[in-house]
């Protein structure tokens with residue numbers, strides 16, 4: 263009986279190992295070299311395409327340079343220009359990267375030696391909002407028959423100190439993202455994509471302007487505690 267069990271064990275291992283190897287190979291093969299380059303971030307041409315040189319892309323707005331896994335969706339594509347799709351891919355990256363950074367900051371405020379629960383909550387919400395923005399963009403791209411490809415997310419290498427420093431960082435970063443959205447809007451207008459410009463205005467541009475105003479207000483309040491910043495920050499945190 264014991265020998266039989268060992269035999270069965272060995273046989274199933276012999277079966278499982280080749281199957282796993284074959285499976286991994288299949289996954290490897292589904293990534294072509296361009297995918298690799300994109301993931302490694304070492305293809306400057308691809309990165310430049312995203313934000314700087316939309317005019318040099320093919321005029322047809324079709325999928326020549328698109329990732330290879332886009333088969334089967336392009337039949338719903340109409341007036342959805344290549345440049346717009348590239349722009350939206352860039353905005354997805356902005357949102358996911360920002361969500362990641364805000365999450366890190368949220369848990370900085372949660373540390374026992376920092377302990378600012380109001381800031382923790384505020385940053386958690388901001389992080390969640392960015393993640394939702396990214397999913398909204400992905401759903402929109404699918405609806406229009408485009409494609410997207412997630413890029414590597416790089417953590418922000420910064421040291422977080424006070425609530426004021428974080429809010430100032432957020433303000434600067436939100437302005438940067440707003441600029442990117444304005445540019446995406448411009449690219450969409452160039453191909454007369456009214457559907458996309460409407461979507462961008464309603465879902466992203468307007469809310470972002472509101473958020474930037476809110477951050478500006480918070481910064482003014484925190485700066486007014488110049489005599490005893492720590493006490494001021496503590497009181498401010500309770501209200502967040």
Ligand SMILES: *[C@@H]1O[C@H](CO)[C@@H](O)[C@H](O)[C@H]1NC(C)=O
Nearest residue numbers: 309312355356357359360413
């Ligand atoms: C992704 O987004 C982040 C945050 O906006 C930005 O710093 C980074 O450069 C972007 N990466 C690429 C490859 O565009």
